[in-house]
Amino acid sequence: MNSIRNFCIIAHIDHGKSTLADRLLESTGTISSRDMKAQILDSLTLERERGITIKLVPVRMDYTAKDGRKYILNLIDTPGHVDFAYEVSRSLAACEGALLVVDATQGVEAQTVANAYQAIEQGLEILPVINKIDLPSARPDNAKQEISEVVGLDASDAVLTSAKTGEGVNDILERIVSDIPAPKGDPNAPLQALIFDSVYDNYRGVICYVRVMNGTIKAGQNIMFMSNGITYPVNEAGVFKPGFTPVKELQAGEVGYITASIKTLAEAQVGDTITDANNPASSPLPGYKKVKSVVFCGFYPVERDNYPQLRDALEKLCLNDSAVTYEPESSEAMGFGFRCGFLGLLHMDVVRERLREEYGVELVATAPNVIYEVVKQSGEIVEAHRPSDFPDASEIAEIREPYIRLSVFMPSEFTGRVMQLVQDRRGTYKSMDYITPERVRLVYEMPLSEFIVDFHDKLKSQTRGYASLDYELIGLRASELVRVDILVNGEAADAFSFICHKDQAYNRGHAAVTKLKGLIPSQLFEIPIQASIGRRVIVRVNVKALRKDVLAKCYGGDITRKRKLLEKQKEGKKRMKQIGKVSIPQEAFLAFMQADMSEK
Amino acid sequence: MAGQTERVPSWLDALKREAARYGGNGKIPLRTLYIGGGTPTVLDIPQWEQLMTTIREYFDTSTIIEATCEANPNSLTPSHISFLKDNGFTRISLGVQSLIDSELETLGRLHDSVQALRAMERVKSSGLELGCDLIFAIPGQTLRTWDYSMRHVMEYASHISCYQLTLEPDAPMYSRYGGDDLNGAGYAFYRYAQYILPRHDFAQYEVSNFAPPGHECRHNISYWNHSDVIALGPSAVSYIDGVRYANPPSLDEYISGIEPSTEELSPHERAIELAILSLRTKWGISRAGLLPEIERAISDMPPDLFVITPERIALSKRGMRLGNYIWSEILFYAEH
Numbered sequence: 001m002n003s004i005r006n007f008c009i010i011a012h013i014d015h016g017k018s019t020l021a022d023r024l025l026e027s028t029g030t031i032s033s034r035d036m037k038a039q040i041l042d043s044l045t046l047e048r049e050r051g052i053t054i055k056l057v058p059v060r061m062d063y064t065a066k067d068g069r070k071y072i073l074n075l076i077d078t079p080g081h082v083d084f085a086y087e088v089s090r091s092l093a094a095c096e097g098a099l100l101v102v103d104a105t106q107g108v109e110a111q112t113v114a115n116a117y118q119a120i121e122q123g124l125e126i127l128p129v130i131n132k133i134d135l136p137s138a139r140p141d142n143a144k145q146e147i148s149e150v151v152g153l154d155a156s157d158a159v160l161t162s163a164k165t166g167e168g169v170n171d172i173l174e175r176i177v178s179d180i181p182a183p184k185g186d187p188n189a190p191l192q193a194l195i196f197d198s199v200y201d202n203y204r205g206v207i208c209y210v211r212v213m214n215g216t217i218k219a220g221q222n223i224m225f226m227s228n229g230i231t232y233p234v235n236e237a238g239v240f241k242p243g244f245t246p247v248k249e250l251q252a253g254e255v256g257y258i259t260a261s262i263k264t265l266a267e268a269q270v271g272d273t274i275t276d277a278n279n280p281a282s283s284p285l286p287g288y289k290k291v292k293s294v295v296f297c298g299f300y301p302v303e304r305d306n307y308p309q310l311r312d313a314l315e316k317l318c319l320n321d322s323a324v325t326y327e328p329e330s331s332e333a334m335g336f337g338f339r340c341g342f343l344g345l346l347h348m349d350v351v352r353e354r355l356r357e358e359y360g361v362e363l364v365a366t367a368p369n370v371i372y373e374v375v376k377q378s379g380e381i382v383e384a385h386r387p388s389d390f391p392d393a394s395e396i397a398e399i400r401e402p403y404i405r406l407s408v409f410m411p412s413e414f415t416g417r418v419m420q421l422v423q424d425r426r427g428t429y430k431s432m433d434y435i436t437p438e439r440v441r442l443v444y445e446m447p448l449s450e451f452i453v454d455f456h457d458k459l460k461s462q463t464r465g466y467a468s469l470d471y472e473l474i475g476l477r478a479s480e481l482v483r484v485d486i487l488v489n490g491e492a493a494d495a496f497s498f499i500c501h502k503d504q505a506y507n508r509g510h511a512a513v514t515k516l517k518g519l520i521p522s523q524l525f526e527i528p529i530q531a532s533i534g535r536r537v538i539v540r541v542n543v544k545a546l547r548k549d550v551l552a553k554c555y556g557g558d559i560t561r562k563r564k565l566l567e568k569q570k571e572g573k574k575r576m577k578q579i580g581k582v583s584i585p586q587e588a589f590l591a592f593m594q595a596d597m598s599e600k
Numbered sequence: 601m602a603g604q605t606e607r608v609p610s611w612l613d614a615l616k617r618e619a620a621r622y623g624g625n626g627k628i629p630l631r632t633l634y635i636g637g638g639t640p641t642v643l644d645i646p647q648w649e650q651l652m653t654t655i656r657e658y659f660d661t662s663t664i665i666e667a668t669c670e671a672n673p674n675s676l677t678p679s680h681i682s683f684l685k686d687n688g689f690t691r692i693s694l695g696v697q698s699l700i701d702s703e704l705e706t707l708g709r710l711h712d713s714v715q716a717l718r719a720m721e722r723v724k725s726s727g728l729e730l731g732c733d734l735i736f737a738i739p740g741q742t743l744r745t746w747d748y749s750m751r752h753v754m755e756y757a758s759h760i761s762c763y764q765l766t767l768e769p770d771a772p773m774y775s776r777y778g779g780d781d782l783n784g785a786g787y788a789f790y791r792y793a794q795y796i797l798p799r800h801d802f803a804q805y806e807v808s809n810f811a812p813p814g815h816e817c818r819h820n821i822s823y824w825n826h827s828d829v830i831a832l833g834p835s836a837v838s839y840i841d842g843v844r845y846a847n848p849p850s851l852d853e854y855i856s857g858i859e860p861s862t863e864e865l866s867p868h869e870r871a872i873e874l875a876i877l878s879l880r881t882k883w884g885i886s887r888a889g890l891l892p893e894i895e896r897a898i899s900d901m902p903p904d905l906f907v908i909t910p911e912r913i914a915l916s917k918r919g920m921r922l923g924n925y926i927w928s929e930i931l932f933y934a935e936h
Binding site for chain 1: 763786787790791807808820823824829831835836837838839844863873876877880900901902905920921922923924925926927928929931932935
């Protein structure tokens with residue numbers, strides 16, 4: 001056990017985590033550079049395309065240090081995005097140390113800090129690494145200063161490296177051996193293995209990535225998942241060599257995988273503890289929680305007939321992403337679909353992308369929303385997933401919505417703009433720190449609902465891409481929220497209702513009716529479109545009645561042409577949804593649902 | 601056929617061949633005759649003789665109550681007029697389009713307002729009935745110039761057709777004159793025509809046609825009544841017994857004898873189409889035997905679009921402006 005080092009890499013998205021990992025594998029001779037490429041591309045097409053590394057597979061490296069001793073280095077990756085904060089914490093829990101990689105040209109970014117704090121809190125040994133020192137614009141001293149200012153770590157002896165050229169990589173390996181403590185644990189105690197990740201394989205079922213804390217695990221052993229009591233006999237235990245390589249057993253301190261013909265990921269949740277069913281541990285490892293969706297949206301097939309295809313695709317997708325939740329939903333406007341829950345916006349995008357790429361499902365996603373908690377006058381508390389779940393305004397005592405603590409790192413010149421942006425979205429100022437004279441960290445608290453609508457894009461455009469952000473959920477807070485209903489020709493059009501803060505009701509109501517005015521075609525009569533809160537109309541616009549639409553000429557040769565034109569017009573009407581006497585094209589619903597409601 | 605006068609002889613041959621197909625087994629009696637297609641006046645008098653000989657050879661012209669020839673102001677000669685008069689024609693339909701020179705230029709017409717006035721004068725003094733086409737929503741046109749053209753045409757003509765200039769998105773004028781805006785600009789002109797023409801006794805008897813009662817173009821009415829029509833020439837469309845026959849549009853294909861494409865309407869389709877066509881006219885449709893789905897479609901629409909009597913349903917003035925919407929509603933109801 002003394003020769004094992006379990007560590008992870010904490011880095012901002014483009015600070016070179018993958019390249020550094022590649023170098024470590026190469027330097028330890030674990031894999032040739034050619035195979036490396038193939039391996040990474042295979043497993044990460046989607047993430048690579050999006051420029052975001054979500055997760056690398058763990059890998060085990062054999063390393064002979066300068067002291068002549070042989071070591072086993074287990075590199076466990078942490079997801080690089082805030083949506084997966086819980087997964088990050090579980091990955092960290094499987095390690096004794098972390099490389100904190102900072103780009104010498106960029107400095108510390110929000111995400112890095114959040115993960116570094118977490119690692120420190122979990123008692124990991126942090127090894128600062130300054131990367132990209134080969135670049136002309138590299139300022140390693142600034143990076144060191146930022147690390148000590150922001151993260152509070154002594155970075156004076158940080159390793160300087162260039163993952164691109166390979167400079168400093170051997171120093172990193174030596175420091176891993178010398179600085180990161182060997183794992184502790186009792187191989188003879190009852191089994192406690194932490195699931196830090198699990199994936200679904202079509203042939204072998206769920207593969208659990210585990211860190212054995214105490215005891216041993218081997219093929220044939222009867223294991224139990226402590227959160228749900230489900231037991232399975234182990235088919236295979238192994239290590240990541242890379243690739244799945246069976247071993248006789250995994251002992252306390254080791255990192256590896258097990259398979260046990262487990263059918264669904266839901267049975268083997270990240271963070272759960274595996275123990276010996278015949279000799280169970282007295283308690284599970286700390287820190288397990290069931291992941292809860294925080295962002296929701298409706299997925300609808302573009303073609304209504306493709307609903308079963310979408311359902312099958314979601315079922316399959318959930319086999320290897322247990323964090324997605326879905327339940328059938330029907331919208332008058334869009335037919336049958338699903339209300340899906342996600343860990344965050346990126347997670348939502350990834351799922352949508354996977355449905356398209358892996359399952360070939362073309363779908364429409366409605367604008368994302370959060371879950372509200374409504375306290376009724378009677379004291380009863382209901383969860384509202386969509387505007388129609390809200391009780392009548394007179395019954396509502398209080399509405400609570402999820403809040404986040406947001407930290408933004410950026411060059412100081414953008415401070416004013418970013419503050420404006422956050423304040424426009426109901427952010428409450430918490431603190432502002434100059435990390436260096438040129439770089440600022442802003443901390444705000446704001447409603448999650450304001451964050452999920454386009455905030456990241458807006459932030460990026462306001463700061464020319466220089467800002468980075470991180471957030472954590474800090475719980476529910478009471479807000480003065482209202483449901484704004486949209487009436488088309490006096491009839492409520494449920495699909496267009498939305499929830500917002502009462503101070504924004506007018507602006508958003510105005511934006512909504514104006515948008516609809518552009519989407520609803522003129523008809524035989526004037527159509528009032530109103531936004532209302534309860535019975536009170538706050539905005540009204542009119543779609544003017546159609547005045548003239550006649551194609552004048554219609555004699556012998558024109559008749560067929562004319563009929564075809566009318567047929568086409570009629571086909572268009574078929575795809576429309578009637579609200580009262582008004583025909584609304586489906587495209588209008590789609591355009592509206594996908595709309596950015598914050599546009600003023 | 602403008603610019604292709606050397607091909608007139610072979611066209612006349614092809615026309616004769618086609619006429620023979622219809623009139624081979626005894627002459628079909630004609631009620632109306634319409635020589636159209638833009639510029640039949642490109643034919644010289646001997647060619648006209650040949651054309652009329654063909655028609656008389658295969659059809660019974662003694663039953664004709666109305667015979668019209670289309671003409672352009674720049675190609676209509678006094679000799680054409682006297683030929684038409686001598687050969688039993690009753691009307692000339694003249695493509696005046698506008699009496700404002702700048703508008704005619706914008707339209708790319710070959711005549712100016714003086715030629716148009718002169719041609720109208722000649723037809724009127726010949727005693728033939730004169731129908732004129734006018735165009736509105738021309739770039740640069742104003743209600744004042746529109747009023748000017750209509751008023752002067754009314755002095756000569758007993759029939760006026762008003763067509764909106766509609767630009768297809770690929771037409772060069774479309775982008776030059778702001779496309780959609782221009783196409784949307786027709787409302788005021790059309791509404792004004794609906795106002796001014798009836799005040800001078802030119803009743804609107806169809807979506808785009810105005811005439812004092814008794815001067816309607818009976819030939820065109822037969823299209824809207826689903827009467828049988830035999831049409832000869834390239835891109836001509838005949839309608840016989842519920843079947844449409846459409847000749848190939850190109851002169852080459854027509855001359856080479858390519859068969860017309862056919863389209864047979866089911867009784868239901870016929871009923872719907874007849875309703876839609878009849879609703880273009882001021883007489884509207886008879887309610888006796890009207891498909892119930894059409895009645896329902898109409899009763900679901902705003903009442904100000906229709907003039908409804910116990911016997912008939914016709915479009916109101918506003919209805920005439922919104923015909924496309926109304927007709928597509930009828931088609932929609934007819935399917936549900």
